[in-house]
Amino acid sequence: MTERRDIPFARPWITDEDRAAVARVLGGHILTHGPEGKAFEDEFARSLGPGAHCVSVSSCMAALHLASLAFGLGPGDEVILPAMTHVAAAHAVEWVGATPVFVDCDLRTGNVTAGALEGAITPRTKALSLVHYAGIPCDMHPIVALAERHGLRVIEDAAIALGARIDGTHVGLIGDIGCFSFYPVKHITTGEGGMVASRHPEIAERIGRIRAFGVDRTHAERSTPGLYDVPVLGLNYRMSEMQAALGRSQLTRLDRILTVRANNFARLAGHLSRVRGVRVVDTDAPTRSNSHYVLTVVVEDAGIERNELIRKLNADGVGTSIYYPQPVPRMAFYREKYGYDGARFPNAAFISDRSIALPIGPHIGRDELDYVAERFERAVAA
Numbered sequence: 106m107t108e109r110r111d112i113p114f115a116r117p118w119i120t121d122e123d124r125a126a127v128a129r130v131l132g133g134h135i136l137t138h139g140p141e142g143k144a145f146e147d148e149f150a151r152s153l154g155p156g157a158h159c160v161s162v163s164s165c166m167a168a169l170h171l172a173s174l175a176f177g178l179g180p181g182d183e184v185i186l187p188a189m190t191h192v193a194a195a196h197a198v199e200w201v202g203a204t205p206v207f208v209d210c211d212l213r214t215g216n217v218t219a220g221a222l223e224g225a226i227t228p229r230t231k232a233l234s235l236v237h238y239a240g241i242p243c244d245m246h247p248i249v250a251l252a253e254r255h256g257l258r259v260i261e262d263a264a265i266a267l268g269a270r271i272d273g274t275h276v277g278l279i280g281d282i283g284c285f286s287f288y289p290v291k292h293i294t295t296g297e298g299g300m301v302a303s304r305h306p307e308i309a310e311r312i313g314r315i316r317a318f319g320v321d322r323t324h325a326e327r328s329t330p331g332l333y334d335v336p337v338l339g340l341n342y343r344m345s346e347m348q349a350a351l352g353r354s355q356l357t358r359l360d361r362i363l364t365v366r367a368n369n370f371a372r373l374a375g376h377l378s379r380v381r382g383v384r385v386v387d388t389d390a391p392t393r394s395n396s397h398y399v400l401t402v403v404v405e406d407a408g409i410e411r412n413e414l415i416r417k418l419n420a421d422g423v424g425t426s427i428y429y430p431q432p433v434p435r436m437a438f439y440r441e442k443y444g445y446d447g448a449r450f451p452n453a454a455f456i457s458d459r460s461i462a463l464p465i466g467p468h469i470g471r472d473e474l475d476y477v478a479e480r481f482e483r484a485v486a487a
């Protein structure tokens with residue numbers, strides 16, 4: 106057996122080039138809504154693919170909130186969303202006074218299906234807000250077809266799905282709005298930060314205005330400095346120039362980051378396939394590519410309880426997490442507001458209660474992956 110190691114679950118990857126990019130901004134005079142932000146939006150759009158229009162924002166939560174605002178969602182409207190997602194997606198619905206309607210996920214992928222969504226549609230439904238669970242794309246084509254049949258908006262939460270594509274099209278560009286996160290341990294980081302992407306220029310334009318107080322023209326568009334009008338209600342959800350510079354620098358490494366993550370996932374999944382009673386959550390179609398944010402392993406029938414396995418892994422220096430710790434409707438705020446019927450979300454509850462997210466980020470190499478697998482096998486066998 107190898108010596109004990111210390112392997113964090115995740116760690117931001119910051120290089121000297123990243124630091125220099127931020128320092129260059131600090132050496133100048135423009136710290137917000139300047140050229141870095143615009144360049145980051147353009148470069149991010151290019152990396153997603155043709156037809157993408159992007160708006161940088163202060164977080165993915167902000168992006169999701171802006172999506173609700175841009176679509177005019179409000180009291181009396183229902184938004185269908187997965188029980189198995191980050192709470193930000195539900196909060197974005199709550200903050201505009203609309204009602205979240207949760208549906209269960211598929212056990213193999215952690216994602217919602219068109220069939221499950223269809224069963225929850227009522228005359229009040231206005232939008233579908235989906236997550237690409239752990240970076241695994243939802244089966245979007247039937248979902249978009251369903252939305253079109255019912256006249257619904259589609260929001261894609263791609264916070265952890267940067268690099269995931271369906272038949273070559275990047276997720277976030279298949280529905281009406283895609284929301285990305287640049288939180289420190291995401292594929293790329295800006296500290297805090299996010300991006301709204303849309304294939305509809307008018308939606309991106311509207312989001313861009315609401316993000317910046319609802320003003321009608323940017324600094325560059327003002328013929329008289331300081332003079333503008335405010336046609337819509339807005340917020341300040343802007344990204345700073347320091348963040349945008351960091352994001353641009355990080356973006357240059359995205360291909361490398363995705364390759365390392367894919368290789369790490371394949372190696373660890375290969376090891377874990379030898380362990381009886383556990384299952385790795387992954388895409389179920391080669392046309393829908395996983396962005397390999399984490400490796401979620403479900404402890405189905407391995408003779409050890411999930412929390413005990415986590416305790417052993419952590420004691421052996423293997424960092425872990427859980428995606429997501431509870432189905433959102435079971436979290437206290439939603440449980441108390443709407444009541445929780447566990448029978449309605451058995452798959453989400455199964456994944457929440459039985460899964461462990463293992464590290465596959467670029468901070469770990471082959472030896473560490475082999476170590477994680479060795480300690481995992483040992484803990485299960487004990």
Ligand SMILES: Cc1ncc(COP(=O)(O)O)c(C=O)c1O
Nearest residue numbers: 164165166191193264286287288
């Ligand atoms: C699916 C999903 N959506 C939204 C968020 C929130 O992102 P942010 O921290 O950028 O607001 C997260 C955070 O992990 C997430 O996993």
